[in-house]
Amino acid sequence: MRLHLRLILTVLLAGFAALVAAGPAAAHVVPSTVLQLDVHEDDITVEMTLPTTDLVTASGIDVPVDGTVPAAAAEQLAAYVEEHFDVTIAAASDATSATGTWNVDVGDVATAEVEQWGTGAFDAVTATATLTPPAGADLRSFTLDYDAILHQVVTADVFVLLRSDSSTGEVEQTRSLGAITLDTVTGTVSPLTVDLAGGSARQGFTGMLLLGISHIAEGTDHQLFLLTLLLPAPLLAASLAGDRAGRSRHWREVAPTRRAVRRITTTTIAFTIGHSLTLALGALGLPVPQQPVEAAIAVSILIAAAHAVRPLFPGREPLIAALFGLVHGMAFSTTLSEMELSGTQLVLSLLGFNLGIELMQLVVVLLVLPPLIVLARTPAYRPLRTTAAVVTAVAAVGWLLDRVGVPTPLSTAADSLGSVSPWIAATLWIAAALVLLGTRGRRSGIRRVVSA
Template sequence: MVAACGVLFALLGVGGAGQASAHPLSTTAVLLDVGSGSVTGELQLPVDRLALALSDPTLTSQAAIVPAELADLRAYVSRHTAAVGADGEAWSSEISGGVIESIDGVDHLVLQLTLTPSTGRTADFTFSYDAVVEHLLSHQILVSARTEGAADYTTVGLITWQNHELPIDGFAPGSTAGSGATGVGAGFSTAVHLGIEHISGGADHLLFLLTLLLPAPLAAARGRWVRRTGLTRSCVRVVHVVSAFAVGHSITLALAALGYVHINSPLVESLIALSILASAVHAIKPLVPGGETVIAAGFGLVHGLAFAAVIQDLGLARSALVVQLLGFNLGIEITQLIVVALIIPSLLVLSRTRLYPGVRVAGAGIAAVLAALWLAERTGLLPDNPLDTLAEAAVGHGLLLAAGLAVVSVAAFSVRNWRAVDAAPIATARRTRAVVGAR
């Protein structure tokens, strides 16, 4: 049971020293327009995440926020927003406005931001922001910028609970950043990093993939999982599952981000939780013998819609979108390959021991519980997931937990071999006595 719990934490935590438990229902978007004497912008804060961070459930039930409460919210955001120029001087910050708008099917509080340097120079500065994310570690803030009057935004980066500051360079008035090929090309590497950060903090995406991989070293026979003979075939199965998931989410990521498929974020997030639940049941007892590839591809289409919601939050024009879409998808694939490389060797070794059936069932069972709680939360049956804290702690120690899984797998395999060596003389003696007795 101890080993099984270790495996569970590893399954939840292989995202690295990242942010969060579940993929958030929405993110905060910061859109900055760099002018000649000031930087103006728009802050889009998801109301449900804001309510959780402030422990104010009444926020989610209001179509509009009363003036007194709106003033408090502006003051809260203002306390957590700042900018510092390249010369080290702090800029003045003002938060104004405040309306509730539906963005991607999720209610957002939209505020206006004005950052003003005393020198009037807005060329390079550092933007600091930690509203919501200071309390809700699973939250993420997407920051985009452009020169004032330009058509396209350029993705600048991602603010998480680990890093609240982001340099905004190269957007001086008159520059081509955010409006030409230079800005788009510069955004590619940022998009790759954004994809890495996003998937490494989305425990639901990772948990779905890893739950699918639990039975990968095994074969379905007569309605149950049995040990597969041959390491090569197990490795091929892993490649098939990972590739199918990648193809599935890449298709819908591209279609949705380019505007060919409409995204309903709450529905997509609920389907993601359902996909984890289905893969967990399949890991316990094969629903579709040999069907991990089909399940991975099918639900990969759903996960791609969630990835696309992040791209759409940036408000990019088509010229910037294609390049940054490629970078974002590349970041996702890099992270997935790292996760597979860290976890699969341990699963393959464990599958050769008597410990693996317990590990597989325990891991899949707890994944099913988490998925059911996420599903209840995202469909409104529960106000929040009571196990989010556990998942956040696991993700924050991902590399350590993956190393622990490797130690457990090696120890279990070694014990199996020692027992086999110790049993050999006994078996030989028994055969000898049987031969002598027969004579």
């Protein structure tokens, strides 16, 4: 049994140490203009990133390297981009009754230091363009005639990406729609025809279902909160001898299997109710203060880790899970609120996204709870539980510091913990299998002795 314990602790500690030691890599800077499209029901918004050096060269407008862009300069930059940004009805849509060009409105001009595809940081101007088609035009088929910067900087590149599409459920799954470049032979910039044909309610629901699954699968903080709540599930809290007031409770007894399953079931349901409520409210427009919410999530993980070491609220886990579920649901809702959905699309997206979250939570519980119940009946469980809780607490502290404005390497390491979670789950199952085999072997030996 001690050998099994050493194996588990070695995997946990070595993995965490490797993540802490990991550092970012640097590369040569090759800045490009990037247009990221978010397709809504009635219009398209474009998040624009333009390299400052190239923009100044092409426009002649003075742009501050950092700080707020003066109002006059912001208006000039917006006008410059609008002058070089035309959207027209694609040839494939000429059969429709719609005529004319789309309206292009550029705003939110600011400066930022950005990084593209690991190329390194560089100064850039960011802006948001809203593209509104004329009445009767097909929102999903159009031609981009864009030559900002390109008309003066022949080496410039413009990459057009689709970041989200409410009709197909594509969210946070950026894919390329093409590139706009200058033909150095003819000196012309060819327009880019964009065809987003397809898209249905079923595709949107499926896409949001998969997005909900990935939010838990890739959301390390949400995973750790749920996993940490599972750690004491197979145990019962008991007071130390002579402490009638129950002030010195410890995890001292193993709970019956049915009770452990019932406890984690009610806790998971309570967490679901909590986050489903605020997820719906956030998607409907409830303001969500992102930084406080993210900090509160880190606090929830820290409290759950402390509870796994020593009972803070024994028997009241469902209530605490519901309260913290309200906080986690606010974080989930930002994905839907940014898509600006309404009507049937909002209902289907909300249903699919929430269902995806629940399915992945169920998978996590089914993967982790059975081996924990087995290991809880062995002497190895106490140091295993304590070590896992301490690692989780360290990660939570790193997140909390980072989310209140104090960057720390612990935050980066904590973000990477999700990549080792499958190995931890596999280790738990192997250890549990060894325990069961050992128990079966001892029982067989006892039977042979008795029969002899």
